[in-house]
Amino acid sequence: MHRRERLMDPGWVLGPILGALLGCTSPDGAGNGQHAVAAPAGAREHGCDVSRHRELVGQPIDGIDTGALPGPLRVYRSGSRITMDHRPDRLNIVLDPDGRVAGIRCG
Numbered sequence: 001m002h003r004r005e006r007l008m009d010p011g012w013v014l015g016p017i018l019g020a021l022l023g024c025t026s027p028d029g030a031g032n033g034q035h036a037v038a039a040p041a042g043a044r045e046h047g048c049d050v051s052r053h054r055e056l057v058g059q060p061i062d063g064i065d066t067g068a069l070p071g072p073l074r075v076y077r078s079g080s081r082i083t084m085d086h087r088p089d090r091l092n093i094v095l096d097p098d099g100r101v102a103g104i105r106c107g
Contacts, residue, residue, distance in 0.1 A: 048091050048106035056093065056101045064101070066093075078102055 048070075056064060066073060072090045076082050077097065086107050096102040 048089050050091075050104050050106060053091065053104050056104060059101050061093070061095055061099050061101060064093075 053069070061075060066075060069091060072087065073093070074082070074090055075093045075095065077095045088106060090107060092105040092107060093101055094103040094105065
């Protein structure tokens with residue numbers, strides 16, 4: 001299949017998008033609609049364990065001692081431009097527009 005044909009194939013375009021939209025989220029149990037994302041396979045042995053930080057979801061970032069969290073660490077607002085490099089050991093804290101933790105991810 002030529003490059004142009006592959007790019008026009010709906011499965012080639014929609015597959016990664018649907019995978020990203022449907023992948024690995026589960027409610028955090030607080031009933032607030034927030035989500036924590038499960039750590040990808042192999043992430044725990046690299047130092048990122050989302051389950052250890054679920055209590056941060058819903059808290060304002062100003063009240064969290066980010067220096068006490070395991071590194072590497074990336075904190076960003078939802079919708080911000082971020083690098084697309086994948087680091088299984090990195091803990092990502094995603095903030096809502098009000099500066100509260102909306103989600104926690106590895107990568």
